[in-house]
Amino acid sequence: MSVYLLRRLIQAAGVVLAMSIIVFVGVFAIGDPVEILISPDADQMERERAIAALGLDLPLWQQYLIFLGKAVQGDLGRSFVFNEPALELILQRMPATLELAFAATFGAILIGLPLGLYAGLKPNSLASKGIMAGSILGFSLPTFWVGLMLIMVFAVQLGWLPSTGRGETVEILGTRWSFLTWDGLTHLAMPALNLALFKISLVIRLTRAGVRETMLMDYVKFARAKGLSPFRVTFVHVFKNILIPVVTVTGLEFGSTIAFSVVTESIFAWPGMGKLIIDSINVLDRPVIVAYLMIVVLMFITINLVVDLMYSVLDPRVRLDSK
Amino acid sequence: MADTTNTSAPTLVAAQAAAPTLEVRNLQTHFFTRAGVVKAVNDVSFTIGRGKVLGLVGESGSGKTVTGFSIMKLIDPPGRIVGGSILFQGRDLATLSEEEMRTLRGNRIAMIFQDPMMTLNPVLRIDTQMIETVQAHEKVSDADARARARDALGMVGIPSPDERLKSYPHQFSGGMRQRVAIAIALLHRPDLIVADEPTTALDVTIQGQILAEVQKLCATTGTAMLWITHDLSVVAGLADDIAVMYAGRVVEYGDVGEVLDAPLHPYTHGLIGSVPSRNKRGVPLRQIPGMTPSLLNLPEGCSFRARCPRAAEDCIVMPTLHPWLPNRLARCHHPHLEEVESA
Structure with missing residues (x-):
């Protein structure tokens, strides 16, 4: 190990x-x-x-x-524009982006897994066909357009949700978080949904494919032949197997979620790293651009490592020390 | 009124005690596919008494496995049991609800699958998969269930069962996995075990060990067994009775020794003739000409007609499973009776 x-x-x-x-x-x-x-x-x-x-x-x-x-030595240069250390500048904005990305990922799993499971267990029902058709939309509609539509419907016409900013925040461990206040949550909801849309579709499709494949396996039939309840067959025997690809892919996708948040943050004026990098590219603030990309690379590497480690926990056949 | 209940109750109990463990009557299981109705099982009948082993023999696609799954009522759509009855200790399984059936599965009727590499869930430990089976049917503590699981593993000859319980399936060899599957099947001391080619995927020495153990278990516990296989030599050594299937139907049924010595049906005849053996050395093996008919559109009359050397005009009418000899049934108009008389 x-x-x-x-x-x-x-x-x-x-x-x-x-x-x-x-x-x-x-x-x-x-x-x-x-x-x-x-x-x-x-x-x-x-x-x-x-x-x-x-x-x-x-x-x-x-x-x-x-x-x-x-x-x-941990110094990634000073911003030409702000005349502040680039690293510090980015780290200040990072919690906002991470908050958004985590909210989107959890949302995607919370919404995508049950829908995918349903679509996999009852593939011929009308609801399943609706879910699958919806997931195609989630895949193909561009993030920025959906974001604008969300603002138009929920912020402008219905007036239910605010369209910009993080709202009221609470400071914990020296950083500010939106998800702990009601006002912050209403600000978080739309950008998180916007960012999650693609991932929801991905999780739905992965889960459905996994369920359909696993249901045909002999071990599922054997589990039924043992007289287990349908609930246990689905949520222990099938579920544990489909978690492997779902966790792997959503984990690996976490990096791209952070990368994609550039678009969402710009539309919803979410003060995260993505907004900073766009602004920095506009004024060619080289140290910030370089520092941002270095941090994103480090994040990707860390995420990949964490996913590999989690994979070995979920799938006993993959034990890392045996290789 | 009181009189009738008093008199009928004991007779009913007596009838159940006398009833064979399993009696399948005219079972029909069809698959409703887009291409048409596949009559995978199309009139299958047999009986297995307590502690007896019935060998269900046939080539691939003859409906043996579907018969096994029909008894477990594990036929998934588009398949459906469309006719006949499956009497298990006098109760017709075909009429039971899914929940009633679930309480029997793994409890009174257990099943062993063909491919041991695929029957155990790869991401769950052996103890999880055994304990859940115990607790699916009985309210027992985890510790007691674990003890039962350990004893079952010991019974099928798995060394150091306590340690092995904590292993994952991929840490076992194929033969060991099949032993685990058999141990799971034995957890509740079932009255009937449906074994679907359980030794086909194993090498010959392991096969021999497992056969010997299964035979011992059946004899000591009184468990009846339906042993599905295409291997006649396994049936010869293990089974009491044999049922030969062809194109979804039982074509010959009787005592295993008598059937293998002097088969009545031309298909059984051909099947035995195509098995290599010592006294046939140097002689080319006989083949059955032609191919199994498509189950999608079976020919009119006897399904074996097109391949049969003894076929005549009357074979256009489907023969019934006729008792040609005492305890010997064959679905044929022209059985090999002369050979039985000469033998």
């Missing part, structure tokens, strides 16, 4: 290093922040001083090495 973990960590370090090079070169290629940051009225002397202060006068490889050296 520990050997496995160590190997995974070394692999992770390699991925982070490779990613940092790609990000650094990529961000360098998309444009020169000097044009945006320095006022056009500035004379040549001021321009050169500013460029030197930002470290942009050095060749790319030197800039990279300086970045790398600082990154190892």
Whole structure:
């Protein structure tokens, strides 16, 4: 187990290093922040001083090495715009994004699993066909359009839910959370649903496919032949087997949920990392962009590792130390 | 009024005690598919007494397995039992509700499946799968259920059962898994076990061990057994009676020794002739010409007619399962009676 973990960590370090090079070169290629940051009225002397202060006068490889050296010490550079450490800037916004992503993931499981289970157990009923048709919509409608429609219906026409911001928050462990107040929850509901829509469809389809496949297995028939109640057959014998793919995929999807939250956060003015990265790209705030991407990479790696570990808990045939 | 209840009650009990463990009469199970009605089981009758073993033999697709699942009432749509009765200790299972049936399954009637690699749930430990079976039918504490499970594992010859209870199915070999499945079937000391080719997936030495143990168990506990197989040699060593199935029907039925020595039905004849044996060394094996008919549209009359060397014009009429000899039934107009007389 520990050997496995160590190997995974070394692999992770390699991925982070490779990613940092790609990000650094990529961000360098998309444009020169000097044009945006320095006022056009500035004379040549001021321009050169500013460029030197930002470290942009050095060749790319030197800039990279300086970045790398600082990154190892936990310093991912200072934002050109806010003149604050980029890491701090992102970490301030991270809880909001994580809150949104968790709400969306839990929502997707809470809604998707029962619907998928029903559709799998009664595949020919009208309700199941409705569920499956709905899941196609969930897959294919673009997030931003659904978000706008949600605002139009629930905020503008019905006036039930607020359309922007986090609402009232409660501070716990130094960060602010919306889900602990009623006002915060009403603010959270729409963006979370918007972000969850794709995942709900995914969970429905995965669960349904899993149930349909598992129901045909001999061990389900054997469980029935043992005289178990239909409830136990479904919720122990079938359910435990379909949880394997569902947990794997929703876990892996968590990374993309955070990535997708860029769109949702922009529409609902949710003050998370996604909104920050969009704003930073607009003004070519390089350190923030680089820091954001590095953090997202780290998150993906962590999520993958956690999913692998959970997988081994759910499926006894996968025991990590045996390999 | 009081008189009738007084007199009828004991006779009813007596009738039940005398009733065979299982009596299947004219069972019909059909599958209603888009392509048409598949008559998988189309008139099957047999009887199994207490402590007796009936070998149900036939080639793939002859309806043996569907017969087994019909007795368990585990036929899923589009399949349905459309006719006949399944009398278990005098009670007709075909008329029982699903909940009544559930209380019998795994309790009074147990089943062992063909592929031991697939019958145990891969994500549940052996103890979970055994204890839940005990507790599905009896209110017992976890500790008592565990003790029962351990004893059952010991009974089927699994070493250090306490440790093995904590294992997952993938940690067992195929033969061991089948032993676990048999142990699960034995947990409630059932009156009837339906065994669907339980040794087919196992190698010959394991097969022999399991057969010997099953035979011992049947003899000591009085459990009746329906042993479904296509392996005539297994039936010869294990069963008391044999029922041969062809295209959804029982075509020959009788004492296992007599049937195998001198079969009446030309199909049984062909089946035995196609098995290699020592006294046939060097002689080419006989084949039954042709193929099994599609169950979707069976030919008129005897289903074996097209492949039968003794077929005549009257075979266009479906023969009945006729008692040609004492305790020997065959569904044929032209049975091999002359060979029985010469033998």
